[in-house]
Amino acid sequence: MRYTQLDTPTLLIDREILVENLKYMQSYADINSVALRPHTKTHKMPFVANMQIETGASGITVAKVGEAEVMAANGIKDIFIANEIVGCSKLERIRKLAETVEISFGVDTPCQVEAVEEVFASAVNPAEILIEIEVGENRSGIIEEADFIVLLDTIKACPHVHFKGIFSHDGNSYSADNLEECRQISLAAQRRTLHFAQLARENGLSPAIVSIGSTPSQMNHFEILEGVTEIRPGTYALMDASQGNAFGTLNRCAATVLASVISRPTSERVILDVGAKGITMQERNEGICAVPGKGIIKEYPDVHIANVYDEHAIIYNKDFRDQIRVGDKVRIIPVHICPVCNLYDYAVLISGDEAVEEIPILCRGKLQ
Incomplete structure (x- = not known):
């Protein structure tokens, strides 16, 4: 599919x-x-x-x-x-x-x-x-x-x-x-x-x-x-937004989190269905790895996540809000991919637009 x-x-x-x-x-x-x-x-x-x-x-x-x-x-x-x-x-x-x-x-x-x-x-x-x-x-x-x-x-x-x-x-x-x-x-x-x-x-x-x-x-x-x-x-x-900034391009970012638009409650606010439990609350604010917010929208690289709750990501961007609808899906480039992988049971390998294979994340939670 x-x-x-x-x-x-x-x-x-x-x-x-x-x-x-x-x-x-x-x-x-x-x-x-x-x-x-x-x-x-x-x-x-x-x-x-x-x-x-x-x-x-x-x-x-x-x-x-x-x-x-x-x-x-x-x-x-x-x-x-x-x-x-x-x-x-x-x-x-x-x-x-x-x-x-x-x-x-x-x-x-x-x-x-x-x-x-x-x-x-x-x-x-x-x-x-x-x-x-x-x-x-x-x-x-x-x-x-x-x-x-x-x-x-x-x-x-x-x-x-x-x-x-x-x-x-x-x-x-x-x-x-x-x-x-x-x-x-x-x-x-x-x-x-x-x-x-x-x-x-x-x-x-x-x-x-x-x-x-x-x-x-x-x-x-x-x-x-x-x-x-x-x-x-x-x-x-896998790279991520912070390492992409250090390298000079986001084109090397292999990992993204697919999320759905679930609300557009104001003229500029957009809510996605993933938050701290799916992309973490991490930020990088210093040096060559600095990146705005808590994640970059791959399809709209000038749009970033301003804040997260446990299960919600908050975006404030009027132009973005005007271009998308509830039910649309976007890909988030995480700020720091390492803890993000630890939050999922599996990743989906994609090639172009096609979902190819589920890859189990077998080391997730292995903290001891």
């Missing part, structure tokens, strides 16, 4: 744009002789993850153990959890996964490593860990060199823990004022990551993997410095 015949709200993915996005990033990785390990927290779909592997990705990245379990059950054999893992129950689940797939995960504190050692003490193979380096996002990761060396010494003292490498995420690039500032943030993050890689070598642990990530820098094909072995962009597969 035509996608306009689908009930609303529905998450749509344009097949041709998706395929082009996957090829675009894989080409960037190949040209720079680095591995591509896409972050699948964006789409949460084994279907898309397998497309990424088929296009050339070396493996995938996830955020949670639950996502790793689902991806492994659906044929993915090389998985990195780009997050610190705390708690014996999660470590025991990783230990079980390690029996059938290659799996690694993040640490940034000695006590985490000591807990890993205890859980993996009787495992056939050692735990594979990467140390996170904080590079300006003000989130998790090692900040001080002294703490890094203490962490390395802890790893050396744990025979069932194998140091695989280091990783970082320059999420602060999202708020860069312009592309040149974004480029400088990317380069600074790479230099800092590579510095810690060298510190590890000087302290007797050589990283096989030096992994960096962030869609704005990698969609714009910034320079990748020698010594980096892997990139981990996520949003590039």
